Amino acid sequence: MNYRIEHDSMGEVKVPEDKYWGAQTQRSKDNFKIGAGIETMPGEIIYAFGILKKAAATANNKLVPERMTAEKLEAISKTCDEIMAGKLSEHFPLVVWQTGSGTQSNMNVNEVTANRGNELSGKKLLHPNDDVNMSQSSNDTFPTAISIAAVLGIEDRVIPAVKVLVETFIRLEKENEGVVKSGRTHLQDATPIAFSQEISGWRASLEKDIKMLEQASEELKELALGGTAVGTGLNAPEGFDTEVAKAVSEITGKAFKTAENKFHALTSKDEIVFAHGALKALAADLMKIANDVRWLASGPRLGLGEITIPENEPGSSIMPGKVNPTQCEALTMVAVQVMGNDAAIGFAASQGNFELNVFMPVIIYNFMQSVRLLSEAVISFNNNCASGIKANREKMHGNLHNSLMLVTALNPYIGYENAAKTAKKAYKENISLKEACVSLGFLTEEEFDRVFKPEEMA
Numbered sequence: 001m002n003y004r005i006e007h008d009s010m011g012e013v014k015v016p017e018d019k020y021w022g023a024q025t026q027r028s029k030d031n032f033k034i035g036a037g038i039e040t041m042p043g044e045i046i047y048a049f050g051i052l053k054k055a056a057a058t059a060n061n062k063l064v065p066e067r068m069t070a071e072k073l074e075a076i077s078k079t080c081d082e083i084m085a086g087k088l089s090e091h092f093p094l095v096v097w098q099t100g101s102g103t104q105s106n107m108n109v110n111e112v113t114a115n116r117g118n119e120l121s122g123k124k125l126l127h128p129n130d131d132v133n134m135s136q137s138s139n140d141t142f143p144t145a146i147s148i149a150a151v152l153g154i155e156d157r158v159i160p161a162v163k164v165l166v167e168t169f170i171r172l173e174k175e176n177e178g179v180v181k182s183g184r185t186h187l188q189d190a191t192p193i194a195f196s197q198e199i200s201g202w203r204a205s206l207e208k209d210i211k212m213l214e215q216a217s218e219e220l221k222e223l224a225l226g227g228t229a230v231g232t233g234l235n236a237p238e239g240f241d242t243e244v245a246k247a248v249s250e251i252t253g254k255a256f257k258t259a260e261n262k263f264h265a266l267t268s269k270d271e272i273v274f275a276h277g278a279l280k281a282l283a284a285d286l287m288k289i290a291n292d293v294r295w296l297a298s299g300p301r302l303g304l305g306e307i308t309i310p311e312n313e314p315g316s317s318i319m320p321g322k323v324n325p326t327q328c329e330a331l332t333m334v335a336v337q338v339m340g341n342d343a344a345i346g347f348a349a350s351q352g353n354f355e356l357n358v359f360m361p362v363i364i365y366n367f368m369q370s371v372r373l374l375s376e377a378v379i380s381f382n383n384n385c386a387s388g389i390k391a392n393r394e395k396m397h398g399n400l401h402n403s404l405m406l407v408t409a410l411n412p413y414i415g416y417e418n419a420a421k422t423a424k425k426a427y428k429e430n431i432s433l434k435e436a437c438v439s440l441g442f443l444t445e446e447e448f449d450r451v452f453k454p455e456e457m458a
Contacts, residue, residue, distance in 0.1 A: 100358025
């Protein structure tokens with residue numbers, strides 16, 4: 001491999017000749033061989049850095065054009081566009097497990113932008129610190145990148161995916177209107193419920209999750225950029241914070257604004273904890289929905305068998321013909337991972353000391369994993385399972401009419417205690433509720449038939 005010599009404030013460093021990064025990136029690459037090649041800084045963060053570096057250059061050009069000239073702005077903007085397009089991905093090799101402020105990833109972006117920008121310009125135009133990092137500090141750029149990446153992840157990936165599943169449930173509700181089945185509480189038989197009502201519970205849960213995600217996303221739209229090192233805005237021109245927020249908004253199409261209190265923005269990670277809490281709420285609901293689906297589809301002969309789901313692949317290497325609810329299993333495993341990520345994010349966010357939190361890379365690493373897993377798992381579950389759910393109406397009808405909890409309909413006519421005696425007799429003697437009630441003398445056959453209408457109990 002051929003190398004070139006780059007330098008920083010600590011001296012000279014050998015850097016691969018075909019890479020745009022510089023000395024500080026190389027030092028980090030050499031010093032943090034932890035999860036190398038696997039647990040690298042999320043691509044969403046690099047994308048967010050492309051947005052904020054372009055926005056910062058735009059704001060600087062407006063406020064200090066003698067330093068951020070039109071020529072420099074053009075070179076930075078072109079490079080940032082390439083970063084956002086994913087054309088320079090190989091030049092961002094750093095791992096999550098580095099400095100907790102993300103300084104080295106900030107410098108990685110600065111160095112790549114400067115070197116690529118110089119290449120595009122055909123001359124030594126840009127300096128990574130003086131130009132690309134102008135009016136910024138890693139301490140305000142990394143939390144800003146977190147905010148941008150998280151908002152885009154929630155609004156452009158998770159919420160649209162959940163809305164697809166909501167639409168599927170709306171369709172299933174309409175298709176199953178009037179289908180009545182046994183309800184279940186404590187995994188035990190309960191009073192009747194319409195299958196459309198059961199599905200509506202799934203749908204409403206997801207709609208609530210969307211509202212919570214939307215609220216959380218709004219809280220993330222306050223940007224730390226402009227606070228620089230400790231929140232005072234040292235070395236940033238007056239008005240930089242508001243101008244850069246405007247520029248980020250123009251690039252993303254999202255309504256970002258500058259954080260009112262930069263001291264809070266640099267050290268507290270409460271908004272990202274809150275937002276991941278909404279992701280965890282979604283994961284909890286998806287766990288419940290997936291478990292309901294696989295319970296209802298259990299069988300095919302010895303389980304509940306009240307619904308059928310698509311048969312996607314063989315379920316056993318030894319049992320021929322076995323098919324398993326694999327999409328449910330994948331979704332529930334994702335839910336478990338998201339819940340684990342939530343614990344990591346909460347612990348990390350609690351570690352802000354004085355003017356900075358130095359657990360930011362692990363926070364966004366776990367957050368973006370949750371975003372990716374949830375959005376992809378929801379679409380997979382929708383396309384390969386939920387959209388193909390079919391009610392086994394015969395089995396639902398049979399289970400409904402075999403349920404002892406239908407005796408609840410008799411409470412107004414024979415009282416709770418007599419109804420309980422009826423249910424216990426029917427269960428013990430393996431007879432119908434009607435036979436038990438009539439034999440106990442609580443109602444005549446005609447009276448029983450007049451008041452006992454299971455389908456009307458839903």
